[in-house]
Amino acid sequence: MFEVKKLGRHLGAEVTGLDLSQAVDEATFQAFSKVFFENEVVVIKNQKITPEQHIHFTKRFGILEAHVRKESRHEGHDEIFVLSNIEGPDGKPxxxxxxxRFWHSDLSYKEHPSMLSALYSVEIPVREDGRVLGDTNYASTTAAYEALPESMKTRLQGLQSVHSYAFYRNKNRQAQKEEAAAGGRVIEEKELTEEQLRSVPDVSSPIVRTHPVTGKKGLFVNEAHTSHIVGIPESESKDILNELYNHIIQEEFRFKHTWGVGDLLMWDNCAAQHKATFDYRLPLRRLMYRTTVRGSVPF
Ligand SMILES: [Fe+2]
Structure with a gap:
């Protein structure tokens, strides 16, 4: 069997002694699954896996999603989303x-938001002094919900918010423009086709959702994808959302992962949010492969 070391106060654990390039028997898988949902973010250290093995292992949790951004899918494996700053021979990423770049849970704008994501590190940027760059930050939305004052819990009961991919694209584009204007790298993203946009219509979900596996309640709003709260004035919606965002990312609910090559980092999108750090640039290369498992409709 494998070993587990807890890393954060509310979330985060490290698993060693599991080799995903070999067959994982059902009892081991069930034990891992339990550890995963208890800890919300789990890193399986020292893996050497092919895209097929990555897909094979994560498929055991459910159906894998193919990302709407086709150009960022792995060649030959639609279920793998490539995150990288490396440029191909044509100069394109x-x-x-x-x-x-914003706090979010993966694919929260879909009718079936991602239940979990599994990100495998192939290449990581390391500074000359040995410091690894590109940490990933997490915050527990279940611990954050639990810690809310009763008055806020009551206020949120029955409220829904809209998650929108179009909202996210606009927000991200704005941030890209501001960065480029400040002398940063100019990023040219391919426009989504009408058909792609139609495949991700806005969805409404309960702000307080119940975890389908653990039964815990958690906050399901995030600054990247949530456009507004349904049925209340815009200014009030903004105030509540900002209050929740600031509450969720408080230090006590946080966990930070510093990458090692061969880490398979898995996170529970029903229980945690995350945010990337962009403190690295070429020639320091970063290459990661991600799969996401489709979740149930939030309730
Ligand atoms: Fe993400």
Whole structure:
């Protein structure tokens, strides 16, 4: 069997002694699954897996999604989303280069938001002094919900919010423009086709959702994808959302992962949010492969 070391106060654990390039028997898988949902973010250290093995293992949790951004899918494996700052021979990025600049949970704008994501590190940027760059930050939305004052819990009961991919694209584009204006890298993303946009219509979900596996309640709004709260004035919606965002990302609910090559980092999108750090640039290369498992409709 494998070993587990807890890393954060509310979330985060490290698993060693599991080799995903070999067959994982059902009992081990069930034990891992339990550890995963208890800890919300789990890193399986020292893996050497092919895209097929990555897909094979994560498929055991459910159906894998293919990302709406076709140009960032792995060649030959639609279920793998490539996150990278590496440029291909044509000078274009070989994957998504700025995914995750805002706090979010993956695919929360879909009718079936992602239940979990599994990100495998192939290449990581390391500074000359040995410091690894590109940390990923997490916050527990279940611990954050639990810690809310009763008055806010009551206020949120029955409220829904809209998650919108179009909202996210606009927000991200704005941030890209501001960065480029400040002398940063100019990122030219391919426009989505009408058909692609139609495949991700806005969805409404309960702000407080119940975890389908653990039964825990958690906050399901995020600054990247949530456009507004349904049925209340815009200014009030903004105030509540900002209050929740600031509450969720408080230090006590946080966990930070510093990458090692061969880490398979898995996170529970029903229980945690995350945010990337862009503190690295070429020639320091970063290459990651991600799969996401489709979740149930939030309730
Ligand atoms: Fe993400």
């Amino acid at each position: 070989i994957g998504a280069i700025d995914a995750g």
